[in-house]
Amino acid sequence: MQGRKAPVVLAVDDQPMNLELLSECLAGTGCEFVTESDGEVALETIHRLRPDLVLLDVVMPGLDGFEVCRRIKSDPVNRLLPVVLVTSLSSVHDRMKGLEAGADDFLTKPIDRNELMARVLTLMRTKEVFDKLDDAEHVMAAFAKVVEAKDGGTEAHVERVGRAARALAEAVGMSSDDMDLVYFGGVVHDIGKVGVPDALLLKPGPLDPDERIRMRRHVLVGVEIARELRSAASVIPIIRHHHEWFDGTGYPDGLVGPDIPPTAMVVSICDAYDAMTSDRPYRAAMSSDLAIAELRRGAGTQWDPDLVSRFLRGVMQEPTRVVGVSEPSVSAPADIRNQGGR
Numbered sequence: 001m002q003g004r005k006a007p008v009v010l011a012v013d014d015q016p017m018n019l020e021l022l023s024e025c026l027a028g029t030g031c032e033f034v035t036e037s038d039g040e041v042a043l044e045t046i047h048r049l050r051p052d053l054v055l056l057d058v059v060m061p062g063l064d065g066f067e068v069c070r071r072i073k074s075d076p077v078n079r080l081l082p083v084v085l086v087t088s089l090s091s092v093h094d095r096m097k098g099l100e101a102g103a104d105d106f107l108t109k110p111i112d113r114n115e116l117m118a119r120v121l122t123l124m125r126t127k128e129v130f131d132k133l134d135d136a137e138h139v140m141a142a143f144a145k146v147v148e149a150k151d152g153g154t155e156a157h158v159e160r161v162g163r164a165a166r167a168l169a170e171a172v173g174m175s176s177d178d179m180d181l182v183y184f185g186g187v188v189h190d191i192g193k194v195g196v197p198d199a200l201l202l203k204p205g206p207l208d209p210d211e212r213i214r215m216r217r218h219v220l221v222g223v224e225i226a227r228e229l230r231s232a233a234s235v236i237p238i239i240r241h242h243h244e245w246f247d248g249t250g251y252p253d254g255l256v257g258p259d260i261p262p263t264a265m266v267v268s269i270c271d272a273y274d275a276m277t278s279d280r281p282y283r284a285a286m287s288s289d290l291a292i293a294e295l296r297r298g299a300g301t302q303w304d305p306d307l308v309s310r311f312l313r314g315v316m317q318e319p320t321r322v323v324g325v326s327e328p329s330v331s332a333p334a335d336i337r338n339q340g341g342r
């Protein structure tokens with residue numbers, strides 16, 4: 001958003017009435033509202049205008065919303081441009097298709113004005129934070145993407161962790177500086193894995209003691225990288241301490257409970273949840289219910305129980321489902337459990 005006053009929202013829909021409705025909903029937000037009715041033309045407009053957010057109808061003649069989204073996200077320049085799919089499709093299959101296309105969020109028709117405003121403001125705030133990063137931070141974020149690719153994940157993982165960490169920080173009343181910090185920490189906490197061999201990162205099953213030692217070095221390597229980039233010093237506690245355990249059995253310093261920086265604990269919880277529910281080349285994703293049960297199981301040992309509870313209530317925002325989730329009769333396999341804990 002550098003160099004211009006109002007953030008630009010591009011809405012793409014083949015139905016003029018829907019565009020009018022979106023325009024009315026966003027009136028008063030201070031955004032510049034631009035519309036297109038065709039996917040191909042929208043891609044050209046994105047290239048020309050560099051909007052700050054795209055609201056994309058799914059069912060359109062020509063390129064559908066999934067394909068437009070996929071093309072937006074496959075251009076490295078637009079990778080961080082938030083895309084919200086606006087759809088009347090609500091099946092899990094369609095959501096999965098949207099996620100695979102790289103969509104950042106979904107809005108279901110009929111549009112609820114408050115929901116639209118909330119999504120738009122949150123996503124634009126995230127992008128604004130990223131736009132404000134200095135060169136050193138961009139270097140670190142680039143490292144984080146390399147690591148994510150090495151680690152067999154998708155680049156969307158670290159951004160989801162960052163966004164969830166920001167939401168958790170907000171839910172517990174952290175300052176806006178700390179909210180920005182945990183977003184950035186969520187993206188870059190594992191940059192030290194750039195020094196871990198691929199064979200180790202992608203090894204199926206548990207690591208042997210020697211491999212575990214080599215894997216654990218990633219936090220110290222990450223600190224060294226961040227130290228070289230002086231303006232990134234504030235994120236060092238997150239990088240160093242995101243594998244500390246609440247009961248003192250974590251690493252590298254064996255910090256206990258309140259001695260662990262809360263920002264690092266926030267990132268640890270969000271990373272673990274997202275890692276457990278993501279597919280990797282060497283294992284399938286856990287269900288959300290199983291991952292939630294794992295978080296609850298680790299509350300008080302691995303994680304601060306209060307923060308886990310805030311995460312489940314404030315970030316997952318599914319109180320009835322969370323309350324109703326039953327503990328699985330068996331633990332998740334060790335190679336799936338707490339991937340963030342490697």
Ligand SMILES: [Fe+2]
Binds near residue numbers: 342
């Ligand atoms: Fe890590």
